[in-house]
Amino acid sequence: MSVEEDDKKPFLSKKFDKFFTGLANAWSFVSRFFKEVLLPPYEFKEIIHQCYRIGVESLPLISLTGFIVGLVFTNQSRPSLTEFGAASWLPSLISIAVVRAMGPLVTALIAAGKVGSSIGAEIGSMKVTEQIDAMEVSATNPFKFLVVSRVLATTFMIPLLVMYTDFVALMGSFLSVNANEMVSMSTFFVQVFESITFLDIFSSVLKSILFGFTIGIVGCYKGYNSSKGTEGVGQAANSAVVISMFLIFIEELLALQIVNAIRAL
């Protein structure tokens, strides 16, 4: 057996080799991000630009989704609570659900769909049209300009979007509670803050930072490593969304375990 033939032979199996190679590449991509993020020059303008696209332009969609989530969740929870004579617990229930889980999760999923796919497709198309190679030739660090700026933008903007989502969802819930239970806004928000703790807020913020980083890094990774021409662009956008959403759920699960462990201390 020649050396060339030996190289072509899979180490474990084709699928396993592909999976582990992809994991190693992803790890090296993430490591490179943390290396590049600390080193100058800093692309502030591009970061601001990406913040605008990711944060400000996503706000209407996120706000609408958050409002509907708050309203629908309140209306769906009401019959069950009313059955126990505990309709007055609606604000507490909604605040716990929105602040602890639904706010970060819904925002991250919407952002993964809108922002993740956009980043994957954009960088993927730049990759297949060799714009990235051209940037390297023109002495611009494409990783810093394209990847670091986008990942930082998602990491900063998703937590802020979560704040907006929480607020809008609670307002949506308030409208429903006010219309049905005649609860004033001050009473509603007193009950909202009665049932949540600092740990809930901090865990929500930390989770959303992690979700934002995941959306940005997965989108950039998939776009940066796309191939096969225009088909590869579509694949990059699609897999960026799917993998981001999958990782968000895994992270949510792990975060829940960690927060519960901290809560029990």
Next chain:
Amino acid sequence: MRGENKRSVIVGVFVFIGLAILVVGILTLGGQQKKFVKAIHLKAVFDDIGGLQTGNNIWFSGVKIGTVRKINFYGDSQVEIEMNVEEAVVDFIRKDSKATISSDGLIGNKIIVIYGGTTLAPPVQDGDRLESVMPLDTDKMMETLQVNNENLVEITADLKTLTSKLAAGEGIVGAVMTDSTLAENFRSILKNLNTASISSNKMIRELNTFTGKLNTKGNLFNDLVTDTLLVGEIRNTMESFKATAQNSEEMTEELKAITSKINSGDNAMGLLLNDKAFAQTLKSTMESTDSAAYNLNRGLEALEYTWPFRGGFKKKAKEEAKSDN
């Protein structure tokens, strides 16, 4: 360039508002949970805290005044609760106040309620330990409920036996429920009872009317009841009746003695009434007397037409005729 600047401003506003929501949320939460107010630490020791957790509320007179800061084991198996209590309300909590564990609703969170305290005792100070009062133990309540349940099972078992007997037509009630004739009789009895009750009602009404009349002044019965003078007279009358009855009794006794004497036949009346031979003799005597009287009468008539009596009789007849005219 202007577009980039505008974009930066919008991003800045976006970040500012997002951070403002976070900060307001944190401050509101902190304010509500009394995290940023000056507080003193109070302690209380309980045998069982029933699931109380760090961060649960402290209530005094229905107002939230702090939160549970720490929960530690104390002594053998007791639990010491450290509480953060607002410094502003310390003057109202006295050293002889008590702490107990309650909940903020039927199925609400556990809370510590501080209550009682007299103005004789000074206000609490940082580190003071309040006297604790154990709350109602739900386990004991459940034990009592369990006893009730067991009793209920026995009662329902008895009831089951009873109803099955009823259904089978056993006993009087069962027979009433299953035997149609008996039921009909029972219905008839009830009907009669109903009629009787109607009649009795009517009678009571009439009795009422009657007693109403009796109560009318001037009525004999009313006078009997109310007039004391009349009662005296009646009493006197009754006394007279009594004396009369006594006399009658004596008279009856005497009559009885007389009749017994008459019946004995050893006296004239008895002989007259009881001796048949005497009666026959008396009858013959009376017949002889009658015959003699007839003969005497005829003799006298003959004498009327006989001299010297004839003139006397004529003179008498003339005087009688004269007096008649």
